[in-house]
Amino acid sequence: MEPTTQSNEEERARNRIYSLINVVVALAFILSAAVLIALILRPGFFTEQPSSAIAETEPIDRDLIENGIHVRTGLIDAEGLMTVVNNCTNCHSAKLLTQNRMSADRWNETILWMQQTQNLWELGSNQEVIVNYLVTNYPPKKKGRRMILSDIEWYELED
Amino acid sequence: MGYFALLLGTDIVFGEHMSADYLPLGLQAPDPFELYNKNKEMVLLNDRPLNMEAQAHLLDDDITPESKMFIRNNGLVPENIKPLTWTLTIDGESVRKKKTYTLEELKSKFKHHTYQLTLECGGNGRSEFDPPAKGNQWTIGAVHCAEWTGVRLRDVLEDAGVKNDAVYIGYHAIDEHLSHDPDKEPISRGCPMSKAFQDETLLAFQMNGKDIPLAHGFPLRLVAGGWPASVSGKWINRISIRNKVHDGTKMKGSAYRVPCEPVAPGKKVKDENMCIIESMPVKSLITYPKTGAMLSKGKSLKIRGHAWAGESEVTKMEYSIDFGATWKSCRLSEPANRLAWQHFDAEIRFPKSGYYEIWAKATDAEGTAQPMVLPGWNPKGYLNNACHRIAVKIK
Missing domain, CATH: 3.90.420.10 (Oxidoreductase, molybdopterin-binding domain)
Structure with a gap:
């Protein structure tokens, strides 16, 4: 390798380093200027909680339906949904509905029990709408005497 | 908006940009996992009233945290x-x-x-x-x-x-x-x-x-x-x-x-x-490994867990890898005191590769063991002490 080429390469490398340093210094200057300006305009800029975050968060629409599910309660969007939401999620969450899979007779018994002991109001003609919604969308599943193991997440067992 | 501010005890800065049907974070139901120091793998069954359960592998500690x-x-x-x-x-x-x-x-x-x-x-x-x-x-x-x-x-x-x-x-x-x-x-x-x-x-x-x-x-x-x-x-x-x-x-x-x-x-x-219901029935849980473990052929598997028996004590602990056809004994500890659960462990060797279930069966001092299928049906579904099962694959 010729000495001249080597010194040329060294010079190019030095130039690259210098220009990098220039960029870093310029960036640091711009950043500190921005901090100064921010502090002059709003003295608590870096110490205050960003209260505007509240307004930027996704709002909860009480009636929003996504992929056939009522987002606020997790209930299936079907005939009778809002009657169920308005009558059955005041004291307990909708999770108590979706966990339970019962026949119309047993839902009617459960409603009667809630009216007699848990301060549930008279449902009138809404009762049929509610029970129909529940038995249609959350029907009992046959489980037999013992189910097979399902929903297994397989993983390699390390020593 | 003024109503929300009153509830939160503070002004809502930029509140004029807030959508009318939006409920501020401070007024939403808090995360029960954070509020009650719960492991993220716990399973929330209901948030009102609050009901949350563990998974078997979470219960591996001798004393539950x-x-x-x-x-x-x-x-x-x-x-x-x-x-x-x-x-x-x-x-x-x-x-x-x-x-x-x-x-x-x-x-x-x-x-x-x-x-x-x-x-x-x-x-x-x-x-x-x-x-x-x-x-x-x-x-x-x-x-x-x-x-x-x-x-x-x-x-x-x-x-x-x-x-x-x-x-x-x-x-x-x-x-x-x-x-x-x-x-x-x-x-x-x-x-x-x-x-x-x-x-x-x-x-x-x-x-x-x-x-x-x-x-x-x-x-x-x-x-x-x-x-x-x-x-x-x-x-x-x-x-x-x-x-x-x-x-x-x-x-x-x-x-x-x-x-x-x-x-x-x-x-x-x-x-x-x-x-x-008075005393709870005899029961056990395999807390290690978590269900779904895959291991290579020739390797043995150490299992462990807990067993308890209501007012009684567990006197025998067994496991089966052939759907209850044969049973082998586990090592079983004495309870720390009466009514404390006991710990068991065993080392399992599998005869060939394939899908296995490990079933665990405890027997109490009266000679009563856990059933393999569901015990007697009752209207509210209490007292299910059917044997715990985990799935394992040998490759």
Whole structure:
């Protein structure tokens, strides 16, 4: 390798380093200027909680339906949904509905029990709408005497 | 907007940009996992009332930490508890003299005792019943064994004086009914005097060496190991010594009661033919490995877990890898004290590659073992102690 080429390469490398340093210094200057300006305009800029975050968060629409599910309660969007939401999620969450899979007779018994002991109001003609919604969308599943193991997440067992 | 500001106790900056039907974060239901220090792998069954269970592999510790303990609530978790002014009153038909103690008096007047006590929800395993049983659909994780410190219920009851006609005790607590009706108690259960007078039945003020966490009954909890955990009332402020079986909320009907005589699945049972659950049945859990483990052929697998038997003790622990056709023994520890769960382990060798299930079966001192299929159906799906199963693949 010729000495001249080597010194040329060294010079190019030095130039690259210098220009990098220039960029870093310029960036640091711009950043500190921005901090100064921010502090002059709003003295608590870096110490205050960003209260505007509240307004930027996704709002909860009480009636929003996504992929056939009522987002606020997790209930299936079907005939009778809002009657169920308005009558059955005041004291307990909708999770108590979706966990339970019962026949119309047993839902009617459960409603009667809630009216007699848990301060549930008279449902009138809404009762049929509610029970129909529940038995249609959350029907009992046959489980037999013992189910097979399902929903297994397989993983390699390390020593 | 002004209404929200009032509720939050602060102005909402940039509130004019907020959509009208948006509920500020500070007013939404808080995350129960954060609020009650729960492991993220716990399973939330219901957020109102709050009900949360563990998975088998989370229960691997000998003494269950707060983060992995199930929560079963009937009402709302109380707020603004003031331990300094907290009192416990002993009353009822069969108390000699109604008496009230401050928390400090309880702690200073009576001797302290510490026990590891197994508490299992009566409905643990409910999700497997067919036809389905009403209530929270617990799978296997509504059980824990923590270390409780407190005074003996017996010492306090005797200090107040127990009449000869005493039959039962019933607890009362400060939690609020879901309907916010102040005249309703979410739950008020109890136990016969014989259980109330056991050495291990505590009025506890500490769990695992610290103040009891709020969700588990701060500042005072009745702890009656080996019985449905609903006997172990949380946030207790009154205990009634009754001259009859306690008739509080969830002592009647199908609540914590099973048919006195076995019935066919789905049968309607009259109230007078239902009997109160006392001791929980013999049961066990494989807590290591987590179900779904894959290992290579030729490697042995070490399993471990816990076994308990209500009022009794586990005397034999076995596992099967051939769907119950043959059983092999596990090593089994003595309980730390009566009513504490016991630990087991075993080393398994698999004859060839393929899909296996490991089944665990405990047998109690009376010779009663866990069933392989579901035990007797009952209207509310209590007492499912069918053997625990995990899946394993050998490659």
